[in-house]
Amino acid sequence: MNAGTMTAWRVRRPGPMRTRPLERVNTPVPQPDSGELLVRVLACGVCRTDLHVAEGDLPVHRPGVTPGHEVVGEVVATGPDAGAEFSVGNRVGIAWLRHTCGECAFCLRGHENLCPQSRYTGWDADGGYAEFATVPADYAHPLPSGYSDTELAPLLCAGIIGYRSLLRAELPAGGRLGIYGFGGSAHITAQVAIAQGAEVHVMTRGEQARELALALGAASAQGATDRPPAPLDAAILFAPVGDLVLPALEALDRGGTLAIAGIHLSDIPALNYQRHLFQERQLRSVTSNTRADARAFLSFAAEHRIEVTTPQYPLARADDALTDLSEGRIAGAAVLLM
DSSP: OOTTTEEEEEEESSOGGGOOOEEEEEEEEOOOOTTTTEEEEEEEOOHHHHHHHHHHHOOOOSSOOOOOEEEEEEEEEEETOOSSSSTTEEEEEOSSEEOOOOHHHHHTTTTGHOOOHHETTTTBBBOOOOOOEEEEEEGEEEEEEESHHHHHGGGGTHHHHHHHHHHHTTTTTTTTEEOOEEEEEEEHHHHHHHTOOOEEEOOOHHHHHHHHHTTTTTTTTEEETSOOSSOEEEEOOOSSSEEEEEEEEEEEEEEEEEEOOOSOOOOOOOOOOIIIITTEEEEEEEOOOOOOHHHHHHHHHHHHHOOOOEEEEGGGGHHHHHHHHTOOOOOSEEEEEE
């Protein structure tokens, strides 16, 4: 890399991964604006949301955007008014949420994840599929010790959004949690729930994913549409498959809640009130996260060791990593290494 340039991936034209929507480019290293940090990327997680951006499931917010929002990096420069929390040489995390207005009703009541002016790394601004990235200092995260860069990267979205999903699912103490889909976020969330005393049942299509679930302490693992061996007090749907909403709701016990963790979901078939919602079952969405969620989860990770399964790819193979994710060939949470 020349002094003023870097390697980065951009979404050239959103479409299925078989059309190779990403292109690798040589581009100037970004400069931090006021209040921002410039970070040398050490590792970047490969999230299903990156896949939605690349394939066009999400609308284009920034043409030619560089994906990636699970970034572990080292601060190499600070812009004016970046504050004193981070200094050159610090290891920091860059996550999905990048900006909120701080003034709307949602922000003022602690629901900044619902801010209409919210902006996101790897969607509204260039992210971590690159050698360098910027982040507003107010939205950068200190990272817990005891983890490698590779292990930390998936915690910054897969971990955080899974943690918020667990809160939204309102799992009672010692209750039974169903997890539908068992990729990067789910395999972290399962460990959090088990550490909190839950009994976890996993429904997912891949044999490798089922084996991982059992190895991490799940009480059972079966096919994606199979009924778990006992009624569930709560469930989280991680797979972006609307058809799974129905079996997940049917698996809930009275008063149970199903939280949908993804930013994108295929259409949900028609619900039958008696079978799917009666007896005070609830269906809830999950939208991004707050910085408070991120701090709470990263503090939890500092106190409870989370085992993160991280297939690794060099930055030069970012398109292959997304293709493997699209094809269901990844167990755990893939990470790009610089």
